[in-house]
Amino acid sequence: MKLRDYVIRRLLLLIPVLIGISFITFFLSHMIGDPAAAWLSEKTAGQPELVEKIRAAHHLDDPLVIQYYYYLVDLSKLDLGRTGRNEGGRPVVQALMDYFPATLELAIIGMILCLLIGIPAGILSAIYKDKWVDHIVRLGALVGVSMPVFWLGLIVKYWLSYKFGWFPLDGRLPYSITPPPDVTGMYTFDALIAGQWDTFFIAVRHAILPSFCLALISMAIITRMMRSSMLETMTQDYIRTARAKGLSERIVILKHALRNALTPTTTVAGIAFGGLLSGAVMTETIFSWPGIGRFSVKAIGATDFASIMGFAMLIAIIYVFANLIVDILYVYLDPRVKYG
Amino acid sequence: MPDVLISVKNLKTNFYTYAGVVKALDGINLDIYKGETIGLVGETGCGKSVTALSIIRLIQWPPGKIDEGTITFEGRDLLKLPESEMRKIRGNKISMIFQEPMNSFNPVFTIGDQIAEVIMLHQKKTKKEALAQAIEMLKFTSIPAPERVAKSYPHELSGGMLQRAMISMALACQPELLIADEPTTALDVTIEAQILELMKGLKTKMGASILLITHDLGIIAEMCDRVGVMYAGNIVELADVSTIFKNPSHPYTSGLICAIPSLATKQACRLDTIPGNVPNLIRPPEGCRFHPRCSKAMDRCKKEKPGVYDLGNGHLVSCFLYAEGQKQ
Amino acid sequence: MTENLIEVNDLKKYFPIKGGIFSRTVEQVKAVDGVSLSIKKGETLGLVGESGCGKTTVGRSILRLIEPDSGEIIFEDKDIMKYGRSELRHIRPNMQIVFQDPNSSLDPRMSVKDIIGEPMVVNKKNGADMEDKIGKLLKAVGLNPVDMYRYPHEFSGGQRQRICIARALALNPKFIVLDEPTSALDVSVQSQILNMLEDLQKEFGLTYLFISHNLIVVKYLSDRVAVMYLGKVVELAKTEALFDSPMHPYTQALLSAIAVPDPAVKRSQRIILEGDVPTPINPPKGCRFHTRCRYKMDICDKVEPEFKDIGGEHFVACHLMDKR
Amino acid sequence: TSPTTVTPTPTTTTKDFTLVEMTTSDPPSLDPGLEYDTACYSVTQNVYETLVWYQGEDVSKPIGLLATDWSSNDNYTVWTFHLRKNVTFHDGTAFNASAVKYTFDRGVLMNYPDGPWVGAGISSFLKGGDEWMASNNTEADVQAYLANEAVKVIDEYTVQFTLSKSYPDWMHVLAFPATAIVSPTFEKTSSMPYTPNNYTDTYLKEHMCGTGPFKFISWTHEDNMVFERNNNYWNTPAKAAKVVVRTVPDVNNRLLAFEKGECDFSQENIRNLPVFKNSTAVVNDIRNDTLLISFIGMYEGKAPFDNPKVRQAFVESFDYVTYRDQVGYGYGSFPHGVVPKGLAGYNANIPTSTFNPEHAKQLLKEAGFSKDKPVTITIAYNQGNTGRQTGSLMLKDTVEKYDLGITLEIQELTWATLLDKEKKGELDMFFLGWQADFPTADNFLGPFAVSNVYFARQVAYKNATIDSLYDQYFTAANQDERNNIATQIQLGLLNDNPYIVYLQPASYYALSKDLKGYQWNVMLSGFNWYPMYK
Amino acid sequence: MANDAITIQKKKSFIDDWKEKNDSKIKDWKHSISLFTKSPLAMIGLFIVIFFMLVAIFAPYLAPYSNNWRDLSLQSQAPSSTHILGTEIYGGDIFSMIIWGSRVSLVTAFAVVLSIVIFGTIVGAFAGYFGGIIDEALMRVTDIFLAFPSLVLSMVIVAALGSGLQNVMISIAIVSWPTYARLIRGQVLSIKERNYIEAARAVGSSDWRIISKHLIPNSLAPTIVQATMDVGSIIITSAALSFIGMGAGPGEAEWGRMINDGQAMLLNAPWISTFPGLAILLFCLGFNLLGDGLRDIMDPRMRR
């Protein structure tokens, strides 16, 4: 099959998945109490006639199937509805667009950390299997997956920010610094684009703790994956062939083994990216990072179903596409892969 | 007597596994002469591959380790060479081809790149020259459309083609010894015939010695000048081909030869069998490792390891039947 | 009433290859493409051919372990292709199979007793004397009855293959498909198994379909031999006839490719076939062998040769036969 | 009434400084006419101005802000307000009577069900407001409402309000930040003007243009808002050149910001007092006499709270003193009735509820509870409210110790679920709180006591006597008589026990020790940045 | 002759008989255990897991204070001799609460793991064995579930069901079963190709027998490893949900909730959040070490 066909096929296969996602989010969010409540405050909740007005105004009286139909129609126009009163009822898309760059920034920096740390650690661990380096890396990776990240966030904040003052307390930039001109909405990258090095470093300093906490689990997973696929690769016949050619161990590992071991790691990295986005729910709450994670927690607290739905939709779609891209990337890494 | 190219003395290789120490090679002695094809034959797990890998020092630690012995090549003991020196020999003076051509090429590089790599490494050529030479080598093994093959990835070629490419790669630096570890086992009979024919032809052209490992006595008969028969980490008998087949001396060798149905004779008679199974090398039998399956076993066989006895004409046997005083 | 236990007529099995945007069947592997053969009661029919030519598929299709696409399979004068699930289960005890790889043929989590007992349990023949029966079967295949409490991984390859054979014998079948039963084994063990198979055949009056790519072994065990190439039987004859005077160019090449373990035999000329076996996805038109055939004629790539008797129950599918 | 003008006390500043306020969460939006929310008012009240405000901490003394003086007819149905002259909006347009009319028409016509105009009943005060709200909101209905001229421009600087019924405290309503005057031109020239009955996309949700001492600059959601001093302010310009409002949910971060001098003031929950208590950088401003009432509703619509004895028993099962001492850290006062101290209608002679577990147990026994008949009673509060959580735990501990087979099941619910369950009558008890919109007694009596409205409906409380007393309240001849009626209503409530009214909680503001000029906002609608400096 | 042999066998004692019959099993176990003991990390893991189980079982004897004990007047006290890990914001004894919390965690983990393994196994085995449209349909369903990052989906589900530990468990189960269905399906697909399945069919075994006797037992090993490792992530997810206020109810001794409760007092009373977090870390680490060790044991390359 040609790559183009494969991509088309995968995209077509996405349609039922996306419909499924919308279905799940829609019906779940309609189980969340009374959707009208998203527009109510403690003070107005006691007035049922107001609730009725709100219901009428938002088509909440229609049967669920009809509402779902409206939802799908809106969705096809990229309209995810409106936020609840917690976000002033503005369009969900607009709110997501406001908050998403901050999350994406964390996730990207987190991903960079993951790969920069995870891959070399995995390789080292595999090369020095059963040596102390390996034990340390393995234990580290196990601690990483066993770590309650929200707790780690508190602890690193307590020690590194409060006690030692090495890192800023919260936020993306100090208020005294004007954010760089908006291109991507991600301060670090915008600062780079604008060539504002000071701002860049300050922004990175702000992002480093949250993105580290965010990335920890994925880093551990990537390390383990890299280790095991490296070990797997090192037992392959072609590695023996490479050695029999007289190549040095360094080239055998970095050229022959690494290329092959990276392939399964790529898949994991794709999934890890989704993990990073959802991990934002915790991390952003702890580090006061104004991204979609915190937005979603707020929305859940306010039972703002359109926002919850929009958030889950966005993450799921990014997740699905990240995996698609990874699968396509696979083809470049491994010529054997037949799409299927 | 012809010149000795490489001389293996008392080679012992062990694997330190979780289950215990696998005593894979139990003191191998083997001389390979210049220009000959020497065969190593034996059943699964008897240590053929380990012998080959030990010679070019590709036993991986952990779990494997060459614990004893010398391998003399060009006046030097390969086992004492530093790794960097050894690397200059591998792929250059001694090269190797493996059983599974499919798995022996790196799936993510083209065939041409992989052949060129070894040329660049040992002959200090540029990538372009090396690639050109790689195509020359492919032509040498009479692969159709060598240019196209050079640009292909391994999975795009059939097993037979890959094994030819493998041979091209092994011969790229005109080695003095080519170790072929079951080069045709994974191939179909008709393809096997092609490859064997090719190897015969190349051998006369290149003049390299070949260490041919197989479990197929037919291939031995067809290809080799001399044969070593291995059993459970030992070479139990070593002689030239016709001697082995006409006059097998070790009980194992004769059992092996008689266990194969013959194409020529009619099927009337029953096959001879060697009772029992190949032993576990973690706890190999004491004394002669073959004694539990041997119809001619004596008390002595259970306790002592037999030495090597020369029956004349380079016919070596490791069996007490031929020890001094036992000789019939 | 014929003397044939099994008759296979024009058996076809195509495996679909899915692909394209909608994952439809885009191509077919013509694994078995019109195979006809018969096996007489009590005889061994050898089936040889190179890897991928469809031997296993024929064997499994005969037992309907895979559903053939078309053709007739007549077992004891009944066409079992027409059988439904329950009828099939009734005749299953009569026909068994032994596979090439003894490792994957035994459930690693079951004891030998459970493995050999399974056919009896499934067919409700598990009386109180089941353990005795299993013990006897184990003896018959040359193992110790106490071994029934052990697990497959404690046995060597040859012993495992014996367990497989014991399982196949558990229901007193009439017919056993032996799918390369010795190719994973060492020569010394292979001869043990071959001898045992012969003994069992005599003892239980079994009929074998013996599949192998090892012509020497086939010759040793079989009464008649069928040679397959790319999903078709190209030659079928009595063993001696086939080995003494092979008629099909492919059979000739195959025989000459065998490395004979006897340095004294110096062959006059060896037939080396050019190229690889074509894929069964789009097999060559006409005679499938024409791409590699030394005697290729104009007709060969156009018309498929008929599979016919050239006398003395010697069947060949080759245009050369018409010329004679 | 003769109002006096506000007299801020600005001094000239030597250097420009920035004030930093920290909040726990963003306001939903910035449209004061839409949001019924303190988080919104706490910023909007510094950009927009109302017609009326209060002198100091005394809510009984309204003074003019954008109005200079006002008067009403005898039965308090028609009110005339004179406006301040030479006031301009931040967009440069002039403040005048039509701006007032625009603001009020906008509020009523937007008709946002959850907004203050509907929710706090401002629309309903205005003539024709109820009819408009009950209508289908067609264009004809708009015209019908406008024809009432409930808000009428008399001249450039005079407006007249016509009310739907007599209301002597109308000027208090005009102090409510939801009625802050917005610039009509600003919104109309923008891309998204409001249209009647469309409140979803008003331009003012993300932008502000008022007459106040600060101009809106920017809002990065969930991060910060920036304001600048309005140098064209009609009064002396404010002292701070810039105000930044940062959203910092973590209380520890706020404390550290105070200590580093990066925060000047923040509104805190009393639960956070232990966090700030020991910091020398923070001055804690805690006020007891707030316009807040905290209470637990008991649903009378079904057993067990349909039995007045059970309700009384639960009222006597709440350990008021411990609660105030342990949860409020000793701050807050015990309510005498439901009208808080400081308002007309408050009566210190109304007794406070007391903790009396023995008697409560006795009452419950009499009501038929016993160990053999286990009963589960649910009590719910909104997620995250640790004070209420502690309250439920305390009540649970007390009641379960009676050993009468009662289990108190604590449910921590999101607001919507709470509401949903409450509506279905699934909750026996639930925590609620009330903050005054207008500093008047009826703002408390109505919601608590009148059948079928508000809290009374939530707990299915009905008392015909109280209902008729409440009707008399508005027609009473004078303040004394009104106070008398208020006392009667509250005594009636105390007798029926529909609620456990447990605290008039304290308000708590954390201030930097360097901050000067701070004034407590009695209406609790956030900080007044204007007088502050450092 | 043959009869003699049988009578001789019968004379043996019951235990000898059992030993002889189960000789292989015993050897296998001994081998596994010896492999296991060679891995110090796995032993530590096993030790931790057993430790937490004992703590949970003997909580009433180990905890100095009863399950719901709290003294409001002792809010956020620093560790002392009466409260060795201090008290939390409602005056509960942190040490006791951590001990009681081990029960909550173990119950949560086992309930969830058990249900997802059972459900995932059934779905995966059916999909893998029958293939075709059943497989296609079931896998599309798992696709949809797997399209969500698990934390997000469980968050939304708890939001829908309402907070509380029970709902947290349900939500994690709903989110996690597809992984198991996939895992088992993959196993089944590969085992299905093994000849013993075909041999079973050749002797006439029913589909049900093949699934239950051959496929499921043989695909269970990786599932058990996965499940052991998943205990950690289940506990972390459930604690995380409690942390954002969706899990355990007020006053419940749940570690995540305790961390959340202490969050506001982090600067003044860091012990409130620190200790429960350590408990989670240790608990999950124990299961992960154990799972890692189990995986090594079950790895055929090590078993050789």
Ligand SMILES: Nc1ncnc2c1ncn2[C@@H]1O[C@H](COP(=O)(O)OP(=O)(O)OP(=O)(O)O)[C@@H](O)[C@H]1O
């Ligand atoms: N990496 C290893 N770890 C442990 N044991 C090993 C290893 N490699 C080889 N062995 C053991 O060494 C012995 C000899 O193995 P070797 O591969 O040389 O056999 P062989 O004769 O090449 O067999 P085959 O015909 O199957 O290739 C065997 O018993 C094998 O189990």
Ligand SMILES: Nc1ncnc2c1ncn2[C@@H]1O[C@H](COP(=O)(O)OP(=O)(O)OP(=O)(O)O)[C@@H](O)[C@H]1O
């Ligand atoms: N389940 C299947 N799906 C698709 N293709 C199949 C399947 N089984 C077999 N084939 C294809 O059918 C052809 C014949 O296969 P078969 O296994 O019958 O060959 P064989 O002669 O037994 O080969 P071998 O000697 O390798 O066992 C091969 O090309 C194989 O790839």
Ligand SMILES: [Mg+2]
């Ligand atoms: Mg080998």
Ligand SMILES: [Mg+2]
């Ligand atoms: Mg086959």
